[in-house]
Amino acid sequence: MEVLQLLIGGVAQGCVYGLIALGFVLIYKATEQVNFAQGDILMIGAYVALTLIAEAVARGWSIHLAFWLALPLTMVVMAAFGYALDRVALRPIIGQPQFAVVILTIALGFVFRAAAGAIWSTEPQTLATPFTGKKIVLGGVILGAESLAIIVGTAFLSLVLFAFFRYTRVGVAMQAASQNQLAAYYMGIPVKVIFSLIWAISAAVAAAAGILLAPIATIDPNMGFIGLKAFAAAVIGGFGSLPGAVIAGLMLGAIEPFAAAYGSRAGLPKGVPEVSSYIFMLVVLIVRPQGLFAQIYKKKV
Amino acid sequence: MTSPNGALLEADKLTIQFGGLRAVDQVSFVVKPGEVYTIVGPNGAGKTTVFNLISRIYDVTDGRIVFQGHDITRVPAHRIARMGIARTFQNIELFEHSTVLHNLLIGRHCRNRTNLFTEIFFTPGVLRQELEHREKVEKIIDLLELQHYREQIIANLPYGVRKMVELARALSTEPTLLLLDEPASGLNIEETDDLANYIDDIKNDLKITILMIEHDMRLVSRVSDRVLAMNQGRVLAEGGPAEVQRHPDVVRAYLGA
């Protein structure tokens, strides 16, 4: 029972990692830019949702209505934010070394954190959702409704994204742009707009992750640091693979609670559970510098 | 020093397989000391791959490469320059953010004898070495008439000059065998004529053997002693420039008939 309980908690956490990692991979796949601010975009998304829901509830709306309206609205707001971010900060440095983008997005993360602290204060806050505190007991395993919502939400978003890239014109154009920017441009694909759209989608996914994460964590300007672990997931997943990112996220999510629960019993030194995901990532990088799933992805194409 | 059979470089049934594709298939040829040996063939014939095999960027799937009697088939790539094989690249691979002089000095790397600790203190030995490098490099700058560009950053130079700088960098390594990958591509007629003269100088004055890939048949005919034609990874014909150009298989490969 204990194992199952740990596993479900881990899977829910892993879904959040997976969702954030999806955001990384989306941007990387299309632009080969690495967005270190993904976690901070998630944080802003969570704050936007918090504000919207608080506003709605203050007007006497039911929490259900407030949440289900705030969810899509937040994603739209954050999509606009992502689009604008690319337009203003990233587009001017298209064609510059990858490293410039890395530093730029890390720096943007710091700016976002300071701005969020100024706007929403640095006090941790909790997001009220329809799932808060509800529990389902299934054969002796206690299942938080928040965790269930995360798992269902992640599955749904992954399917939507998969369908988008597989079946829509824009999705296919994005894949083309990712493989050869100039060639795609000559074929009449508006590469710059495509890039901005990718950033918009990625920011919307991050916002969704933020809203799903908020009930099992607290909202504060530093919550974006979860992005670093999601980053590990993206790397383990091979950085170019959407399913890889989700699977790696799940793996990391599952490893952590077990390392914490059994680590000291198994004789691991103190502190190892906290960094188990990074250790796992380093091992993967050393053994397979291209990530776990990159090879599979390569063969298919 | 050469092999018993008088070859400087000997490629013996070179084969490389990328997945299902045999990019180079059982290619054998012999380069003799002092000659200009040219490989021709349509795009995708596997010419550059042969160069990449010789400079050890790729590992052969099968076959042997012998240079000056040594089997270099498994020698690590960074040792090749020191053994006396230098090369240029089809799509110029210079150090963009550095000056011409700096690029050529990097070419001297394989002749370097100083170590990290003497360099940190910049001992008189290091200074002597630097001066020696500089003198050698200046000779090449004189030979290829690059004096005017010495202090310029590569990124600011026109294409033709960059090609010459790449040639100069390869010469800075003091090679015995020089691999030139399409040295005339992107050059205008005058520049190509200059190049032909430089190749003659390199061959006659510096006594360097040249293995070249080239499409410009005028240049090929003018400088080459022998020519090898390739298509789809295989050898079509070998012989004098005129002879190879007339060979029916070669004509067919080029015309696609």
Next chain:
Amino acid sequence: MRNIFKTSYVQDIRLFEHGGHVFWYGLLLILVFAAPLVLPQFFVGEMSLVFIYAVAGIGLMVLTGFTGLASLGHAAFLGIGAYAHNYFVTKVGVPFPFALMLAGFVSAGFGIAFALPALRMTGIYLAIATLAFAVIIEQVFSHWASVTGGFRGVAVAKPNLFGWQTTTEVHFYYICLVVLIVITLGTRNLLRSATGRAMMAIRDSEISAQSMGIHIARTKVTAFGISTFITGVAGGLLAHKLQFISPEAFDLILSIQLLLMIVVGGLGSLHGCFYGAIVVAFLPQFLSLVKDVLPPSIGNIPGLQGGVFGLILVLFILLEPYGIYGRWRKTRLFFEIFPLYRRATFKRQRGYLKTERMK
């Protein structure tokens, strides 16, 4: 415009290109040596922090600016240097200068141990691996209490030079200055000889570096070793400067500050380390001054310093990718060749992406 007529090759190899340089650098040297005589104690302390940051910046510059290997975790090596130095001084009783060097070697040991398996990674993967390494090392600092003092940290005494106990900020200022000069000269020497050229060659084109006979892996490991050695030495000095070291002193933010330093200063130039160090060392002071002027709602944001650092970094990358040193070169050229200056002289070439992933 200054025209220099060169009459011997040595002129290109010397430390200083011409008499003007000798004069200006000489003047600078006299100024920094005389500074403590006139400056108030507080400024002397701040200046020694600039020197320490500059040393650390040179360390990171060797790796990132000259070899092209990005590190997002260099604070870990500062930390390793700091703890190792303190350990050697207090627990083993090694004299200060040797302890400082040993700290460098310990840091370099970790750097090389990290670099050996990490060599197969390229670009972004390497950057992420350094980040993970730093996070793990921070945990080691927290939990290896017998050496590091754990979460509570350890106090660091003022340096003792072979029995002479230093007491004032001025003494420490001179120690930092001497270390900085030694490290700068050593690095400069390296950069003008074969190893330095090999590093820059790898930064620009690995494939042709290899064809020129450069052993890529060995050169990268060397770059890691030198970089982490220098950073470790800076860490040893920083321990004395902070007087108290704890794991959170060497967190991600410090790594980012180091990066900020070399980017703002100007990637790929030694001058850049100095400009960057001045910015990073003085910005907090500047902010605390400005705080009093700003309305409290802005002035009291907890993450203000990080936010301002971030904003500066964003603006530099967007507007002046060559950093302060690049701006200085442009300004100088503008006046030298006035009115012929063209903006295109320094224009960056763009490379449009053609992915290598599918190969």
